[in-house]
Amino acid sequence: MIRIMVVDDDPTACKVLTRMLQPDYTVVSFTNGIEAFNHFVRNGADIILTDLRMPGMDGFELLTRVRVVDPEVIVFMITGFSTVDSAVTAIKKGANDYIPKPFEPDDVLIRLERAIKEKNLEKGFRACQQERKMATERHRIITNHPKMLAAMHMAKKVARTDSTVLVQGETGVGKELIARMIHQWSDRKDHAFVPVNCSALSDGIIESELFGHEKGAFTGAVDKRLGFFELADKGSILLDEIGTTDHRFQVKLLRVLQDKFIYRVGSPTAxxxxxxxxxxxxxxxxxxxxxxxxxxxxYYRLSVVTIRIPPLRDRKEDVPLLVEHFVKKHRHINPRITSISPEGLAALAHYNYPGNVRELENIVERAMILENGEQLTPASLLMESDQMPSPEAALRPLPENGENRDGRFQLKWAEKEYILRVLQLCNGKKIEAAKLLGINKTTLWRKMKKYGIDTVQ
Structure with missing residues (x-):
């Protein structure tokens, strides 16, 4: 069942929304933004309904923080100040929608149902329930390669200690998966695992986000706020893209590693x-x-133990295993597909995967949308022509306007066909199509105009 978190400093508003939603959703409510965020870090939620104006952590601050932890969570802003300006500001800051007070039950439920449909949450909830019972399975790494097995063995050994670990590897190789496995194998597994993308935090706010701040520490600090380190107490914190931080912050992080103390911004208390x-x-x-x-x-403090994750191009023996895994994972998109053809595997074997495992998953997911048969084929994989051994053999015949003079595959034609098939799959619904394509609605509209695509085609 979909989990909804209601956050409003008015207890009556919390009760009204809870009664309104509980027949169809699992609801938990909070009258304090900090408590709500603490709960979210430890337990997660699918949808958050948060008041805009609250003492302490207001709705905008809560929105910013939950987006760091989970960029996919649906967030609605509740406001009694239902002006156009407040609604526009909320959406600009990343809210999916807003709900004005007083609440109209039909309006609230319609907005929720629309957001759920747009996010395509429904298709994954049964799988998610099973996944929650099998956390290790959820985060396992698919491999038979000696270098990856050695990395996992090292992760399992270091998990028994509290040593600091540095995980190195290209984008998309699975660094966060290794970090989660270390946490799951450790004695800290029953406490929070808090992933933080340092590259998403500017130099001006990273200290406040990680260490917290006191009321009045700076303009806009209307109340004290816990940082990610305090929220991860007794658990583990992943500092992803640590190399993007500046020297000033690095000095303070070094002190945390040495002394095991943090100082909130604006506080002299360790x-x-x-x-x-x-x-x-x-x-x-x-x-x-x-x-x-x-x-x-x-660097020397962080790299007590260093685990290096090889890129996928150096362990192509894992590609068939990964493809099998991703076909099962995304089978809800196209239940007819159960495997990949030998020709499809041959095409994948000649690709170098600059985006690594993450890119391979995207390729498989895209092919699940495009394929009309029971196996993934080179045609549905739509690989870059210069990465494949033979474009003419790997791709089905193209119309005349889909070829250059030398017969090489034209990517513009592929993009147009890709968009057409996704629109067909979504019955012409642009919002759903944009979600599956991984682009926003405006970009989809612009590409449709560019290629002369009409949803009635």
């Missing part, structure tokens, strides 16, 4: 934190430390 730190990067931090681009003392 607060003890018991947190396992796992850092991840796609950069060569050792080289950057030598060149003074990254603090060498912090």
């Amino acid at each position: 607060r003890h934190v018991d947190v396992r730190i796992i850092a991840a990067t796609n950069q060569d931090l050792e080289r950057e430390a030598r060149e003074n681009l990254f603090r060498s003392d912090l």
Whole structure:
């Protein structure tokens, strides 16, 4: 069942919304933004309905923080100040929609149902319930390659300790999966695992987000706020893309590693934190430390144990296993498909995967949308022509306007066909199609105009 979190400093509003939603949804309510966020970090939620104007952590702050933890969560802003300006501001800051007070039950339920449909949550809830019972299965790494097995063995060994770990590898290789496995195998598994994307936090706010701040610490700090380190107490924190942080922050992080204390912004009080730190990067931090681009003392503190994840191009033996896994994972898109053809596997074997495992999953998911048969084929994979051994053999015959003089596959034709098939799958509904394509509605509209696509085609 879909989990909804209601956050409003008015207890009556919480009760009204809870009664309104409980027949169809699992609802938990909070009258305090900090408590709500703490619950979200530990337990998650599918939808959040939060008041806009609240003391302490207001709706905008809560929105910003939950987006760091889970960019996909649906957030509605509740406001008694139902002006156009407040609604527009909420949506600009990333809210999916807003709900004005006083509540109209039909309006609230319609908005929720529309948001759920747009996010395509319904298709995954049964799988999610099963996944929650099997956390290890959810985050397992699919591999038979010696280098990956060695990395997993190292992760399992270091999980028994509290040593700091540095996970290195290109974008998309599965660094967060390794970090989660370390947490799941450790004695901290019953406490929070808090992933933080450092590259998404500007130099001006990263200290406040990680260490928290006191009321009045800076303009807009109307109340104290817990940082991610305090929320991860007794658990683990993943500092992803640690190489993007500036030297000033690195000094403070070094002090946390040394002393196990944090200082909230605006507070002279040291607060003890018991947190396992796992850092991840796609950069060569050792080289950057030598060149003074990254603090060498912090590098040596972070790299007590270093786990290097090889790129997918160096372990192509795993591609068939990964494809089988992703076909099962995305089978809800096209239940007829159960496997990939030998020709399809041959095409994938000649690709170098600059986006690694994440890119392979995207390729399989896209092919599940496009394929009309029972097996994934080179045609539905729509691989880049210059990465494949023979474009003419790997792709089905194209119309005349889909070829150049030398017969090479024209990517514009592929994109147009891809968009047409997704629109057909979604019965012409642009919002759903945009979600499946991984683009926003405006970009989809622009591409449809560019290629002369009409939804009635």
